[in-house]
Amino acid sequence: MIKVTDLDFSYKGSKTKVIKGINFHIKKGEIFGFLGPSGAGKTTTQRIIIGLLQEYEGSVEIMGKERKAWGREFYERIGVAFDFPNLYLKLTALENLQLISSYYKKKPQDMESLLERVGLLSDKDKKIDGFSKGMKMRLNFIRSLIHDPEIIFFDEPTSGLDPLNAKIIKEMILEMKKEGKTIFLTTHNMTVAEQLCDRVAFIVEGKIPVIDSPKELKVKYGNQSIKMEYYEGEFTRVEEFPIKGLKENSRPREILKTKDIKTIHSQEATLEDIFIKLTGRKLV
Numbered sequence: 001m002i003k004v005t006d007l008d009f010s011y012k013g014s015k016t017k018v019i020k021g022i023n024f025h026i027k028k029g030e031i032f033g034f035l036g037p038s039g040a041g042k043t044t045t046q047r048i049i050i051g052l053l054q055e056y057e058g059s060v061e062i063m064g065k066e067r068k069a070w071g072r073e074f075y076e077r078i079g080v081a082f083d084f085p086n087l088y089l090k091l092t093a094l095e096n097l098q099l100i101s102s103y104y105k106k107k108p109q110d111m112e113s114l115l116e117r118v119g120l121l122s123d124k125d126k127k128i129d130g131f132s133k134g135m136k137m138r139l140n141f142i143r144s145l146i147h148d149p150e151i152i153f154f155d156e157p158t159s160g161l162d163p164l165n166a167k168i169i170k171e172m173i174l175e176m177k178k179e180g181k182t183i184f185l186t187t188h189n190m191t192v193a194e195q196l197c198d199r200v201a202f203i204v205e206g207k208i209p210v211i212d213s214p215k216e217l218k219v220k221y222g223n224q225s226i227k228m229e230y231y232e233g234e235f236t237r238v239e240e241f242p243i244k245g246l247k248e249n250s251r252p253r254e255i256l257k258t259k260d261i262k263t264i265h266s267q268e269a270t271l272e273d274i275f276i277k278l279t280g281r282k283l284v
């Protein structure tokens with residue numbers, strides 16, 4: 001659906017490249033995550049793909065056609081939920097959706113069910129200048145879906161949401177994938193990436209050193225281990241053993257036979273640990 005080849009970009013008036021020869025390919029029906037610290041180039045890349053930044057070098061092929069060759073019809077087929085400058089503060093939630101849907105040729109999705117899904121149905125007739133940031137975020141999220149797009153771009157889709165609303169948004173994203181939509185999201189949040197993404201690209205200083213599935217990354221780079229906590233007199237002690245080679249290791253068996261166990265846990269590196277290990281950078 002999206003094929004980016006040798007993409008380079010610098011902002012007007014600046015000689016410094018902020019995107020430095022990146023390559024990636026997003027398949028139809030995939031949830032692809034862009035993970036990287038602030039200033040890494042995530043938003044810039046998304047802006048290029050959706051056509052807000054035109055002066056790039058390299059190739060950005062989207063739905064089978066170079067980005068620069070697409071006309072207005074491109075926007076009928078993609079949805080974008082970045083910031084919310086496109087929301088009209090003096091209009092109600094429902095009026096916002098009605099106005100936005102009038103920009104598209106396609107028949108809009110059922111607005112009330114979308115509002116209900118994100119917990120805003122009872123607020124549909126309220127002007128949104130009284131909405132909290134989280135309410136605007138949720139409205140902005142469904143705004144991007146109103147014309148039933150094939151590819152949807154999200155920038156930090158759950159940031160600033162309470163856990164319940166974040167869960168609803170994540171469930172909706174997973175449902176979209178089931179319907180065959182392609183989703184490209186950026187985040188600093190490794191938990192979100194692990195829960196949602198089929199594959200992630202780590203982006204640092206305009207380069208992508210790693211692209212893989214969260215699961216593969218953990219298998220390749222995460223050291224799995226078992227942590228045993230046991231009583232020794234009035235103290236508790238902890239020992240950790242790598243899962244690899246566990247059956248040849250006599251020490252865990254000895255602990256089981258001779259000690260009173262307090263807890264046993266399996267430990268797995270998080271995606272964040274792997275990000276730090278592979279890029280030498282933290283995410284924030």
Ligand SMILES: Nc1ncnc2c1ncn2[C@@H]1O[C@H](COP(=O)(O)OP(=O)(O)OP(=O)(O)O)[C@@H](O)[C@H]1O
Nearest residue numbers: 011012014018036037038039040041042043044045
């Ligand atoms: N309009 C602009 N003009 C000049 N430089 C810019 C502009 N927008 C972004 N930059 C620079 O481009 C680089 C990449 O920024 P970008 O916003 O793509 O990063 P990001 O990974 O999305 O960060 P964040 O997570 O904070 O949104 C940064 O060094 C930033 O300062």
